[in-house]
Amino acid sequence: MKEGARAANRNLRRLLELTREMLALADEGDRDRQDDSCAILYGILRDSGYRLRRLAEQERELHRQDGTWE
Numbered sequence: 001m002k003e004g005a006r007a008a009n010r011n012l013r014r015l016l017e018l019t020r021e022m023l024a025l026a027d028e029g030d031r032d033r034q035d036d037s038c039a040i041l042y043g044i045l046r047d048s049g050y051r052l053r054r055l056a057e058q059e060r061e062l063h064r065q066d067g068t069w070e
Contacts (some may be wrong), residue, residue: 005063005070012059016053016056016060019050019056022046026042026043029045030043
């Protein structure tokens with residue numbers, strides 16, 4: 001496998017891990033929030049995490065179909 005494909009896969013794995021952290025932080029922040037503006041902030045974080053995760057999972061599937069996912 002080409003080094004470029006390895007690097008792309010590594011970055012996708014990192015992105016998926018970051019989205020897990022984003023979602024966990026959104027849950028924690030929402031639980032500990034003190035006002036509505038914080039609720040909005042953590043809601044945006046949660047929404048962004050889900051959107052990024054979906055896009056990264058789609059990209060991972062394309063890599064699998066291309067045979068470049070390891």
